[in-house]
Amino acid sequence: MSGLHRFCMLAAVVAATWSPAHAQGFPGKPVRLVVPFPAGxxxxxxxRVVAKRLxxxxxxxxxxDNRAGAGGTIGVKEVLRAPADGHTLLFTPMGAVSIAPLLYKDVGYKASDLVPVAVxxxxxxxLMVPTTSTFKSAQALLSAGKSDRAPMYGSSGNGALSHVLGEALNQAAGTSFQHVPYKGGAPLLQSLTVDEAQWGLLQAADARNLVDAGKLKPLIALSARRAQPWPEAPTTEELGLKGLNLRMWNGVFAPPGTPADVVQQLNRKIVAILGEPGVKARLDAMAVDEKDADTSPEAFRQQIAQEVSAFTKVLSTTPIKVD
Incomplete structure (x- = not known):
């Protein structure tokens, strides 16, 4: 057999086994999930639930891999520098993607640099108040916010999502609530339980135990519809507060340039895991919102573009400054 013949046979074998679909051999090595905030x-x-199933x-x-710091931007930049092969992914709440690039000077990235994978x-x-608060209704609190001695509200940090949304509420309601930043969610919770901060914005997963223990009370849901686990709380929509109906997400992203077929495979796998009875039960226990009908990466990308536009408008008229 001539050398040329052997070469042609080898080329034929390679052509038969090689596919431009990068996802065929994925994953080919350990996968790292970067969370840009502390554990817990x-x-x-x-x-961690999804990691185990994957x-x-x-x-x-x-x-x-928890890479906390600088409002989540350290972890985001770690993923942006990673190889675009799907073996390093970002698992993050929305603030590090949709808000941090609008707040921090020279952060080095924008939301559109990341490749959305799945929600x-x-x-x-x-909006939570201590159960000892004198404000027993949303209307009473909002009215007090328009007085010369407006109450103080706490956030988990200067420039944190709870701060940005607090100032968005001031803008929408015409109030002048005073901001007090705390060094994380745990100090904020502690301040609320002792009535130091007079209100704060929290997700159900972080506040549920204290509500069940009778220490905190939900007054307003920042949502277009009544939300679990406290459907008794009126919504911002019902209270006439416009621009506060953004649904807060936690999502998965890949580095820029990650092949589309790898992104699609990751999306299908993660969405399937989230729908498994055991995983769904864990999510239900955290009182998360219902899933979207369209779970595609493209739908996620479009939503992020819309909210970046909304947050840009809010931040252009609110007094939030970060280093």
Missing amino acids: GSTDVVT SEDWGQPVIV LFRAPFF
């Missing part, structure tokens, strides 16, 4: 938060909890299905180690879950914010 709702995003971290769900990420590892079982893929037969590959799936490692959760993990949605969880609306609730």
